[in-house]
Amino acid sequence: MLKSARAAWFRRLRGNRRLVVGIGIIAVFLGMAALAPYLTPYGPHQVVGRPYSPPSLQHWLGTDNLGADIMSQIIYGSRVSLMVGFAVAVVATLLGTTVGLLAGFYRGPADEGLMRITDVFLILPSLPLAIILAAYLGPSETTIIEVLAVTSWPLVARVVRSQTLSLRERPFTDAARVIGAGNRRIMFRVIIPNLLTLIAANAVLTITAAVAGEAGLDFIGLGNPSVVSWGTMLYWAETYALFNGAWWWIVAPGICICLVGLGAVLISVSIENLFNPRLRGR
Amino acid sequence: MSQGSETILEARDLTVTFVTPVGVMRHRSINAVDNLSLKVRRGESLGLVGESGSGKTTLSRAIVKLTRPSSGGVYFNGEDVYRQSSSSSKEYRRRVQMIFQDPYESLNPRSSVKYMVEEPIIIHKIIKDRRRREEKVSELLQLVGLNPETVLAKYPHELSGGERQRISLARALALSPELLVADEPVSMLDVSIRIGILNLMLDLKRRFNLTCLFVTHDLGVARYFCDRIAVMYRGKIVEMADSEQLLRHPLHPYTKLLIDSVPGRSVKGAEDSAVSEVATTATMDVIAGCSFNPRCPYAQETCRGQTPEFLEVEPGHLVACYFPLK
Amino acid sequence: MALLSIRELSVEYRTERGPLRAVDTVSLDLKEGETLGLAGESGCGKSTLAFSILRLLPPSARISGRIELDGENVVDMDDRTLRNYRWKSVSLVPQGSMNAFDPVRTIGSQIVEGIKAHESISKAEAWQRARKLLSSVGISEDRAKSFPFQFSGGMRQRAAIAMALSLNPKLVILDEPTTALDVVVQKQILTLLRHLQREYQTSFIFITHDLSVLADIATRIAVMYAGKIAEIGSETEVLGSPQHPYSRALIAAIPTIDGEKSAAKSIPGLPPDLISPPSGCRFHPRCPFVFEKCINVEPALTQISRETQAACHLLKAWEAK
Numbered sequence: 001m002l003k004s005a006r007a008a009w010f011r012r013l014r015g016n017r018r019l020v021v022g023i024g025i026i027a028v029f030l031g032m033a034a035l036a037p038y039l040t041p042y043g044p045h046q047v048v049g050r051p052y053s054p055p056s057l058q059h060w061l062g063t064d065n066l067g068a069d070i071m072s073q074i075i076y077g078s079r080v081s082l083m084v085g086f087a088v089a090v091v092a093t094l095l096g097t098t099v100g101l102l103a104g105f106y107r108g109p110a111d112e113g114l115m116r117i118t119d120v121f122l123i124l125p126s127l128p129l130a131i132i133l134a135a136y137l138g139p140s141e142t143t144i145i146e147v148l149a150v151t152s153w154p155l156v157a158r159v160v161r162s163q164t165l166s167l168r169e170r171p172f173t174d175a176a177r178v179i180g181a182g183n184r185r186i187m188f189r190v191i192i193p194n195l196l197t198l199i200a201a202n203a204v205l206t207i208t209a210a211v212a213g214e215a216g217l218d219f220i221g222l223g224n225p226s227v228v229s230w231g232t233m234l235y236w237a238e239t240y241a242l243f244n245g246a247w248w249w250i251v252a253p254g255i256c257i258c259l260v261g262l263g264a265v266l267i268s269v270s271i272e273n274l275f276n277p278r279l280r281g282r
Numbered sequence: 283m284s285q286g287s288e289t290i291l292e293a294r295d296l297t298v299t300f301v302t303p304v305g306v307m308r309h310r311s312i313n314a315v316d317n318l319s320l321k322v323r324r325g326e327s328l329g330l331v332g333e334s335g336s337g338k339t340t341l342s343r344a345i346v347k348l349t350r351p352s353s354g355g356v357y358f359n360g361e362d363v364y365r366q367s368s369s370s371s372k373e374y375r376r377r378v379q380m381i382f383q384d385p386y387e388s389l390n391p392r393s394s395v396k397y398m399v400e401e402p403i404i405i406h407k408i409i410k411d412r413r414r415r416e417e418k419v420s421e422l423l424q425l426v427g428l429n430p431e432t433v434l435a436k437y438p439h440e441l442s443g444g445e446r447q448r449i450s451l452a453r454a455l456a457l458s459p460e461l462l463v464a465d466e467p468v469s470m471l472d473v474s475i476r477i478g479i480l481n482l483m484l485d486l487k488r489r490f491n492l493t494c495l496f497v498t499h500d501l502g503v504a505r506y507f508c509d510r511i512a513v514m515y516r517g518k519i520v521e522m523a524d525s526e527q528l529l530r531h532p533l534h535p536y537t538k539l540l541i542d543s544v545p546g547r548s549v550k551g552a553e554d555s556a557v558s559e560v561a562t563t564a565t566m567d568v569i570a571g572c573s574f575n576p577r578c579p580y581a582q583e584t585c586r587g588q589t590p591e592f593l594e595v596e597p598g599h600l601v602a603c604y605f606p607l608k
Numbered sequence: 609m610a611l612l613s614i615r616e617l618s619v620e621y622r623t624e625r626g627p628l629r630a631v632d633t634v635s636l637d638l639k640e641g642e643t644l645g646l647a648g649e650s651g652c653g654k655s656t657l658a659f660s661i662l663r664l665l666p667p668s669a670r671i672s673g674r675i676e677l678d679g680e681n682v683v684d685m686d687d688r689t690l691r692n693y694r695w696k697s698v699s700l701v702p703q704g705s706m707n708a709f710d711p712v713r714t715i716g717s718q719i720v721e722g723i724k725a726h727e728s729i730s731k732a733e734a735w736q737r738a739r740k741l742l743s744s745v746g747i748s749e750d751r752a753k754s755f756p757f758q759f760s761g762g763m764r765q766r767a768a769i770a771m772a773l774s775l776n777p778k779l780v781i782l783d784e785p786t787t788a789l790d791v792v793v794q795k796q797i798l799t800l801l802r803h804l805q806r807e808y809q810t811s812f813i814f815i816t817h818d819l820s821v822l823a824d825i826a827t828r829i830a831v832m833y834a835g836k837i838a839e840i841g842s843e844t845e846v847l848g849s850p851q852h853p854y855s856r857a858l859i860a861a862i863p864t865i866d867g868e869k870s871a872a873k874s875i876p877g878l879p880p881d882l883i884s885p886p887s888g889c890r891f892h893p894r895c896p897f898v899f900e901k902c903i904n905v906e907p908a909l910t911q912i913s914r915e916t917q918a919a920c921h922l923l924k925a926w927e928a929k
Contacts (some may be wrong), residue, residue, distance in 0.1 A: 171388040172347050179402040179453065189401075193392035228462035333790040334761070442878070472649050472817045474861045478874035499790050502820075504873060506863035529865050543795040544865055546847075572890035 016273050023265025029260055035080040044076040044228040064247045065240040073228050074252055078230035081211050082147055088210035091149040093203040096156025104164025116253050118144045122154035134222045144223050148213045152206050163198050199211040205270040208261040215257050232254055255276050290493050296354035298340050314340040316517030326514040327494035329508035337517040338497045338591040342463050346380045376406055379454035383466035386444035389438040395449055396434045402456040422452040444475040450538050463495045505529055513537045518575040533606035536580045582606055610637040611811055617673035619656050630656040632835040643812040645826030647819045649879050653835040654815050662698055663690055682887045695915035698773040703783040706764035715767050716752030716925045723774050741770040762793035781813045790852050818907045819860050834880050834890040841916025852918040853895045
């Protein structure tokens with residue numbers, strides 16, 4: 001039984017082109033991040049060529065203002081950017097799901113309280129918050145992760161709460177109560193399994209927002225400029241690239257951010273097909 | 283099967299009130315179940331018949347502790363179920379089970395058949411040994427007419443409506459309950475499948491000496507399954523009697539309306555009038571006196587005064603009406 | 609002459625496992641002002657048949673045969689003609705339509721939208737028409753600006769019927785219109801339909817899985833099984849003295865409120881898989897009267913009385929005297 005279920009699962013996977021493309025894109029970048037030293041002979045900060053040289057066979061994406069290879073920066077930068085993306089997604093999803101689940105399930109004063117807190121965080125503007133935190137904690141990638149996580153979790157909480165409220169009223173939840181299931185069992189065996197699709201889809205989208213957000217915060221200087229990430233690349237590129245015609249310096253990280261976003265979105269919209277066998281081959 | 287006159291379940295002056303917002307500021311409260319008293323005899327199958335809005339589903343939910351009553355009580359074997367210790371409450375869940383109307387919604391889409399039937403046994407720690415538990419699950423599936431080999435690993439979306447209701451029955455029986463509350467268990471199934479499920483339920487009832495409370499709006503189904511029928515209207519029971527007696531000699535005008543509405547019964551002299559929207563239970567205003575009087579063709583002044591009492595006007599036949607038929 | 613004439617209609621779906629014949633060479637006629645009850649279990653093809661009359665099938669469906677309404681063949685219609693034809697000549701009250709109203713718009717505005725999509729009349733005229741339609745289905749005109757949630761289920765179903773009548777079609781198809789309704793409301797809807805038929809001479813096709821509902825409304829009844837017609841004839845004959853074993857079993861499966869109580873019997877087995885239906889007569893695996901010919905030879909639809917046809921080897925062809 002297990003074997004045929006797995007085989008059917010793979011069949012579904014293959015038939016779902018969006019999902020495959022999405023996973024493919026993300027896999028490429030994950031591979032890039034993981035295998036960075038093997039993919040490029042140069043270090044990201046290593047001066048290896050003439051400054052501002054355009055893309056060539058030797059330097060696929062040209063060089064920056066100091067003569068370091070931009071392709072290597074992209075490759076090594078993917079590590080930081082993706083790490084931030086995933087870290088934010090994990091924290092925001094865990095925190096948001098817990099809050100949303102508890103609020104939606106228990107309702108009453110717990111719901112009120114949790115939702116008020118959520119609302120406060122929801123309206124917190126990320127930029128001023130980032131600036132303030134950076135002033136206190138010093139500009140670094142960790143600060144960025146914290147800021148992004150703090151501003152991303154409320155949306156997850158709201159969405160999860162909505163879905164929890166709806167799941168609570170479904171007949172199969174009543175049925176679980178009638179056979180004697182207590183709150184814990186209902187939460188873990190009924191509500192959460194039916195939330196998984198939503199959580200997964202949201203988590204993946206959070207990655208997109210986080211990668212882009214990281215780039216944005218780096219760009220305005222709240223990240224650690226000596227760390228190489230796609231965002232810090234744009235930070236340096238802003239000052240140096242434009243007046244020196246080094247368009248490749250700007251385009252490269254920008255495209256990477258977009259591609260990761262695209263991959264994540266493709267996965268997110270097709271994830272339901274993976275978990276929900278009723279919609280197959282769409 | 284012998285039917286004692288012992289009362290297994292009693293509802294006493296039970297009221298369930300729902301509050302709905304009207305407009306922005308105001309609220310309106312409706313008594314879905316209105317000061318209702320009922321005694322269910324051990325071993326019988328009692329039908330609760332009525333239109334939507336009659337309160338039959340709410341009553342059944344109050345009995346299985348899914349909806350809390352606003353006043354009054356539910357007593358199981360004499361014990362007040364809403365004033366129990368948590369261990370008695372859990373025990374209550376063993377003794378009283380429910381089958382729901384929607385076969386597509388009452389099963390968790392994420393649970394396998396095996397898990398669904400096993401879960402009650404796990405929760406109540408009835409069988410701790412895994413192998414013995416699996417055997418019991420197979421037994422239960424066979425009892426409801428399913429082949430364990432074929433269905434054990436399946437998920438709800440892979441089953442037909444009839445199969446899903448059978449799973450619900452298997453799950454309910456896993457705890458060897460005394461009372462089974464069924465809320466419209468066959469109304470969402472094709473007519474050709476209904477009888478199969480009803481016969482299964484009758485068989486299980488006989489085999490395990492179950493008492494059944496059967497909620498339905500279909501009189502034919504009620505007659506087939508139930509020994510006694512209670513007709514509900516707007517939160518109250520308006521008539522109750524032995525099934526055959528009720529259908530052959532209805533005493534309450536509402537019961538008669540229900541019977542006459544069954545397709546194929548051309549009422550003598552009835553014209554195809556009533557194109558206009560007849561007042562149904564949808565109107566939520568409180569009605570003075572007998573709640574049926576706006577629709578009753580025999581309504582008189584007395585009916586608009588005080589609510590009629592629920593009295594035994596013939597042996598075994600109770601009705602709440604000032605002017606019972608015939 | 610018949611209003612609707614269906615000849616050798618087949619509808620085939622392309623599926624992962626192969627072609628699925630949801631409707632298999634079905635022929636039937638419908639006169640003006642007549643109500644045809646189309647009955648059968650889930651999956652027998654009745655909804656597919658009805659939808660093919662409106663050409664509302666998904667792209668994976670292949671239709672073959674003829675469907676003629678007022679002489680025009682629907683199967684061949686191009687998109688432009690179809691747009692004119694749909695809702696104006698034939699309309700539909702789909703299953704669960706009482707729950708298909710847009711919850712954030714008034715009932716009236718939704719009816720008006722349908723009217724204006726087909727006819728270039730002023731908004732005021734369209735609203736007037738909508739109000740009249742609502743009143744003709746028993747909803748007072750001042751409720752036209754109410755929202756769906758303010759209507760009961762029965763009222764919403766009436767509104768759906770009003771919507772289907774908004775362009776005065778010759779034929780209205782109703783798919784399980786009373787399935788989710790209580791018996792009292794159901795009777796009101798059936799009474800309404802009879803009244804509308806007398807007023808406007810509209811023909812109805814009434815799809816249901818519950819044959820008993822057709823007692824008060826159908827002139828003729830077609831019982832379908834596994835994509836084919838098992839029996840088709842006048843309401844009196846099909847309900848009163850059904851001949852095909854499946855029709856008889858279907859009627860016997862309905863518990864009645866009078867008559868012999870324990871007479872109701874279930875039909876053993878399940879409807880067949882339409883990708884590889886049984887050989888010979890499709891009902892043979894479940895038929896209590898099966899004999900050898902049934903397994904090998906598919907019975908043809910034969911006239912078994914003046915008004916009724918059935919497809920069963922047990923039944924003798926009727927000879928007109």
